[in-house]
Amino acid sequence: MDSARLLSQIPNERAIPPARLGTIFKTFFIAGAISFGGGVVAYLREYVVNAHKWFDDESFLDALELSETLPGLNSVNISVIIGDRLRGVRGAASAVAGLLMPGMIVVMALGVVWSEQRDNPYLRAALIGVAASAVGLLTTVTLQLGHRQFTRLADVVFIAATFAAVSLIKLPLVAVLLTLGPVAIWYYRPPAHPAPSTQHFHHLRERFQSHRAHWRH
Amino acid sequence: MAGKLWSLGWVFALLSLLAVGGGTAVLPEMERLVVHHFHWMGDKQFRDIYSLGQVAPGPNMLMVMIIGYRLAGAAGAAVVAVAFFLPDCIVTFVVNRLWYRVAQSRWGLAVQRGLAPVAIGLMLSGTYALARLSIFNLAGLAIAAITCAILSWRRVNPLFLVSAGGLVYLIYAIQ
Incomplete structure (x- = not known):
């Protein structure tokens, strides 16, 4: 395969006729406007899989898995993938623009007001409370996302090593990712003689279990 | 600049x-x-x-x-x-x-x-x-723990929880 073929748009037989760019923008705009505290992906699934039927559950999980493995925000990554699958580059741009626009407007308005009032003791106290509450929120999300990893010894070792390197030894993130990342990937390297059918089955089953946490938000 | x-x-x-x-x-x-x-x-x-x-x-x-x-x-x-x-x-x-x-x-x-x-x-x-x-006092710790407990127990819009956390800490700080 030549490089042009490799990078051409991925066919999506579900969306025929193709989704309109305006519809893509509007759908992601609504998801971006009503989701708070990291629940964006669950809203997107509701609209993309259930309402518009652009993706089935299986392709949505494929996209979500890749979004989580790639760097950057998962919600932005999955918007790029879904938008691209629907309408190529312009679809991806419409999806990301829609997703980010409501939050950008609100966050900038808050930022301007806060810049004027940032030493106000009442505002500062309220923001400390918001941050403390966010600690509880992040703890719950991390435990839900990692529930499978927390029960497997090798994964617990990788989790502890990562935490220690970043939070206790305070190594730069680049160094941590370039050392622990390859070690962990090598640990899970494919076996020399795989049994394709059962492995595929286990992979699928594990996948559905690991993603159940997302739908709860 | x-x-x-x-x-x-x-x-x-x-x-x-x-x-x-x-x-x-x-x-x-x-x-x-x-x-x-x-x-x-x-x-x-x-x-x-x-x-x-x-x-x-x-x-x-x-x-x-x-x-x-x-x-x-x-x-x-x-x-x-x-x-x-x-x-x-x-x-x-x-x-x-x-x-x-x-x-x-x-x-x-x-x-x-x-x-x-x-x-x-x-x-x-x-x-x-x-x-x-x-988190530098019991009030902050309590807000984090209660948020965690509520979210593990049922589905709540996180906006309500973090807003409540802000309000509770504001009341605590005024006193």
């Missing part, structure tokens, strides 16, 4: 490309660079800006725009937004198309399974970094 915009641009582009596991995962590195390395702002301002992101809709990490605004006005906000989102979108776009054709391989699975615990470890570090900036 141009020098500051350039620094903001490359710092946030780097952060987005290091964010394996999402925004929370990169929070300690963001604090390290923004507060301790470049001394762009104090850690209390950094925490307050993070909290603003929690009460805005969409991805929480949009709060990076306020960091840019604080340092270099509207131009700073724009530079940070482009730097934080564009390189990552391009990487995702290209890898997604390649992945579909080339990498449906057994190594793809190894990458996913290997990076998953690293991402969880980074999220724990991000949570810990925020806890160090926001």
Whole structure:
């Protein structure tokens, strides 16, 4: 395969006729406007899989898995993938623009007001409370996302090593990712003689279990 | 001014490309660079800006725009937004198309399974970094614990919980 073929748009037989760019923008705009505290992906699934039927559950999980493995925000990554699958580059741009626009407007308005009032003791106290509450929120999300990893010894070792390197030894993130990342990937390297059918089955089953946490938000 | 915009641009582009596991995962590195390395702002301002992101809709990490605004006005906000989102979108776009054709391989699975615990470890570090900036008494600890308990028990819009957390701490601080 030549490089042009490799990078051409991925066919999506579900969306025929193709989704309109305006519809893509509007759908992601609504998801971006009503989701708070990291629940964006669950809203997107509701609209993309259930309402518009652009993706089935299986392709949505494929996209979500890749979004989580790639760097950057998962919600932005999955918007790029879904938008691209629907309408190529312009679809991806419409999806990301829609997703980010409501939050950008609100966050900038808050930022301007806060810049004027940032030493106000009442505002500062309220923001400390918001941050403390966010600690509880992040703890719950991390435990839900990692529930499978927390029960497997090798994964617990990788989790502890990562935490220690970043939070206790305070190594730069680049160094941590370039050392622990390859070690962990090598640990899970494919076996020399795989049994394709059962492995595929286990992979699928594990996948559905690991993603159940997302739908709860 | 141009020098500051350039620094903001490359710092946030780097952060987005290091964010394996999402925004929370990169929070300690963001604090390290923004507060301790470049001394762009104090850690209390950094925490307050993070909290603003929690009460805005969409991805929480949009709060990076306020960091840019604080340092270099509207131009700073724009530079940070482009730097934080564009390189990552391009990487995702290209890898997604390649992945579909080339990498449906057994190594793809190894990458996913290997990076998953690293991402969880980074999220724990991000949570810990925020806890160090926001929890320094029993009131803060109680707010975090109650939020965690309510969310583990049932589905609640996180906006209500973080707003309630802010209100409770405000009442506590006034007294």
